[in-house]
Amino acid sequence: MEIKKGLSHWATAAISWLRSHTPLWLSGLVRRGLRAAAEAPQLDRLDRAAATAFDRVFCEGMAKDPEGFPAKWQKLLDEGAFDDLYDSAAEEMATKVYGSLRESAPRLARNLRRDELRLARRMRRVWGRADIAFQANNYLGYELGAHIARSGKQHSPKMVALLGAHGRALRTASEVRQLAMSGFHAGATARWRSLHELSVLVCVLNQADEVISERYLAYARIEQLRDLKHFQQHAEALKRRPFGPDEVELTEQQAAETVERWGPEMKKENGWAFPLFIGQKRVTFVDLESLAGLSYLRPFYRLGSNHIHSGSRASELNLTDLTPHGTPAITVGASVFGDIAETCHGAMISVHQATEALVSGFLNESTDGGLDLLVGLKAQSRFIDESGELWGYAADEARARGWFSHGPDD
Incomplete structure (x- = not known):
């Protein structure tokens, strides 16, 4: 006692x-x-x-x-009494800290928002003109896609697949821009990786026969079943209601019908593309990229992959030595320290590649509005050429400000 x-x-x-x-x-x-x-x-x-x-x-x-x-x-x-004491003290102080932070959170959020606005202004001063070209290029891609979508004719499976992938490419390009201009250059590079995958997809679907697009659209049932199985496996741990027997049975039936119609290879990764690679036991994105003629972009794709995955190389890329005190620092948020020129110009090129493939696919089926579409493509191509210089000039200014140190050819 x-x-x-x-x-x-x-x-x-x-x-x-x-x-x-x-x-x-x-x-x-x-x-x-x-x-x-x-x-x-x-x-x-x-x-x-x-x-x-x-x-x-x-x-x-x-x-x-x-x-x-x-x-x-x-x-x-x-x-072990002091372990309990320490835990008790920590719990009490944590409650106090949490309460104080909750009370001051609005003021904290306002301060952080001011920081965001200041960073955005700095980014616009350097990258603003090139960013305007980016937005115009993306909007032109939207107008051409919308023209095709509203053409008034019943779209074939190929056009349905192309329009869907092209729309995702435009949305992803907008994500690239938002991240880049907000100071998240690594996130922008990661999203460009996804944009590149979409441009490869549109190019492959455009080059291939109609049946490949049908297989691609049907492949969604295979992916849906995989998603369902993963969800069912972890629903209890997530405290979510699992799908009922009827929903599971319907999904399994649709996947089985897909395999029965298109062949057992549909169960494999990229199973929809197997007819394009006769004799291969598996189809990878590298195969699709090569078929689309875009393999030369693989170094940039690998750079984007580093910023998606948790490898040790990504940790090195997340360091900057251009801090005011001259010591290496880990990037934990938005920053002006980074070169967004290559990523953003690359995103503009990917949008043009996807748009060009979409227009080509449409004109192979119909000549309606062909002149408007071709004029729009040529205008978009001009944006790509001229914006390359704009991004280059902006990169020179950013380099002069000390935001990064590598040269344009490094």
Whole structure:
């Protein structure tokens, strides 16, 4: 009983000391906008504060009972009592920290929003003219796609597949732009990777016979069944309602009918494309890329892959040594430090490739509005050529500002 009373007293003293010091620590954390400043590791401060608090309690106990206190202290250590104490103190302080952050969150959000706007203005000053060309190029791609979609004729399976993939390409290009101009150049590069996949797809579907597009559209049933199986497997852990027997049976039936109609290879990855690669046991994106004539873009594709996956190379690419204090830093948010020229111009080219394949596919089936479509394609091609210079000029200015150090041919 005496030990428990002593323990309670020590805990109260330690927690009281921590409580009195927490507002200072917390106000600094909020004021800095939750930024991980290397020169002021705030969470380490709280950890050191806890250790200091228990040191103070220990010294007080030794001063009051120098002979008997060490044995009591050791017994508490052996019983693991201080682990419970530390957890209790941490829980109480975490509640206080959370409450204070919730209360100050609107002010924090306003400060962060001001930072975002300042960064956006800096980005526009350097990349703005090239960005305008990007938007015009993407909108022209939209107008050409919309012209075909509203042509008034019943679209063939091939045109349905082409229009769907082209629309996704336009949306993905917009995502590339938003990320790039917001200071997330790695995210923009990652999304360009997806855009490249879509331009490859549109080119392959345009070159192939109608049956390939039919297979591609039907392949959605195979992918849907895979998605369903993964969801069913983890629904309980996710606390979600699993699909019922009727829904599972219908999905399985549709997948089985797809395989029965188009062949067992439809069960494989990229099964829709197997007729294009006679004799192969598997079809990869590398195969599709080669067939589309776009293999020369593979180095950029691999760069985008680094920014998607969790490999160690990606960690190296996420470092910048162009910080004000000259030491390497891990990029944890938006930043002007990065070259977006190649990614954004590459995205414009990918949109043009996808649009050109869409228009070609449409004109192979119909001559309606052919002149308008060809004029639009030529105008888009001009944007690609001229914007290359704009992105180059902007990159020179960004380099001069110290936003990156590599040369245009590095």
